[in-house]
Amino acid sequence: MNRPRRIALVDVNNCYVSCERLMRPDLEGVPLVVLSNNDGCCVARSAEVKALGVKMGTPWFQMKDLAKQHGIRAMSSNYALYGDMSRRFHAVLAQWVPPECQEIYSIDECFLDFAGQDRLDLTKTGQAIKAQVKQWVGLPVSVGVGSTKTLAKFANHVGKKQPQWGGVCDLTVLTEADRLALMDQFPVQEVWGVGRRLAEQLIELGLPTTGALARSDPKRLRERFGVVMERTVSELQGVSCIAWENEPPAKQQIIASRSFGGPLYTLDQIAEPVRFHMGRAAEKLRQQGSVAGRVGVFLETNRFRPQDPQYSPSRSLALPVATDDTAVLITWAVALLGALFKAGYRYVKAGVMLDDLRPRGLHQGSLFDAQPPVHDLRRERLMGVLDQANGKWGRGSLGVGVVKHQKGWAMNRDALSPRYTTCWEELRVVT
């Protein structure tokens, strides 16, 4: 008999909070949140904050009273630190499986396929992984093992929520009855891919728990919810339907946007961040070796200020020739911005989108081009220099057009910790 596949999901507990605490042991045990860009919403909560009932994504200004009452500390997102810690985390996990059996799923989640290592006790292995990541990179992790990705994800959740598992839950050693009994203890919303809305509909159908969903007929649910739900149910039943991706797929869309530090009012003011964001988006585009066939721009006013007139337009257009040239893309973006912009609003956010991405080199000229698009080597080299300069001296050192010093629209990051692990000037000091 074929042994079932065994897939582990290793996930860093409260990743951003844990990264901050590694360098600041004094924050251990202190209720701590990490805020999104511009110090807007909670994107990570320590266990103490979760225990107070604060939900993911709660705007910081809405919880200021609670914070005062319980001494909740807030820090700005330090992506230089989290990115470096994430790289270390994934590198440690790479020691456990061959390269093709590791799938880096996100900054703090990693799938490991233990195919071909049938003798390994994955509960013990999970504990060893947990101990190694804690010692080597100082991050607490949970490990879930199942015969499919969805089951591994569920097992990981169980390991986190029920202390008796010690952070490691292997569903493959349970009998089917035990597995289903365990699933009965968890609401259906905990299943990977089941959002709040979907969960409400499933509860209405009489499927309130993960166990109930796992016992249902995937074909029948497909009729009502579509093929994604069919796959989810099959995965819960141990039939693998979600492909293994050890190479991250090229992005289909690139968005670069950010809230301004404060409101902006004029076209000139807003054109600056739009140029800056398009510079970043174009850089990402070149990194993945694509060209964009469509450019979009959007603007937002503050929806948390109902007293303000609201205007949040968005528009995109198809380019005559797909390109990855920063200057060309910025020209289009600024033109779009000019078409969207209306005076008299208090704008708080702008962003750019690149769509219709295709591999570079598959240029297709248009019938009405003045000249067939040629590979302009000098232009390509120029873009290469641009990317190198920004890699060496930091984002935004070299750009197109006037970008002043991010005055007025730079992010608010009032509680930003140093780049401890990526910058010589900001190393952690020990006495």
Place this chain on the structure above:
Amino acid sequence: MTPPDHGGARPGAGRKPGSNAYGEPTTPVRIPVSQTPTVLAFLDAYRQETRASDPRALTSNPPPMPLTAYLSKVPAGFPSPAADYAEELDLNQHLILQGHAESTFILRASGHSMIGAGIFDGDELLVDRSLTPKEGSVVIAVVNGDLTVKRLTFRQGQPVLQAENPHFADRTFAEGEELSIWGVVTRVLHRV
């Protein structure tokens, strides 16, 4: 009727083509009267012999000269016979234990408590978290929520954090008090 044997073109007659002041064929053109001095000045300059100190204008409006950028380097000459033996000193490899890049962090020392161990104010410390601290290891320890660099020893089975400077007292730990080690210092980078 026979052709006349006189009159008409005679081969070899007249000025030789290119025998003018320019050394190449010429053509008559109409020019605006107002531009006559400019054109004459240009032609005058054009007739001059080229000298290094006074280069002759070939044209008043040179066409752009395209430069080709190559995507790859073109090797010229013989390949270096040493290329096959290229070796260099890799500081990362030297300073970081093999396979421990993920667990190695760089911290900065502050103060004078460890000068006896060769750790001075402002030095960079390479700290390997994967190593198990032993008696005598220089460690980064967590004391009162802060990170400190000290030498780890044991007295009657109890850990002691020792400074390497007589002006600093040892940090001892009472029964039940827990000492947490953050990492083991493996190298000091000191600027001389």
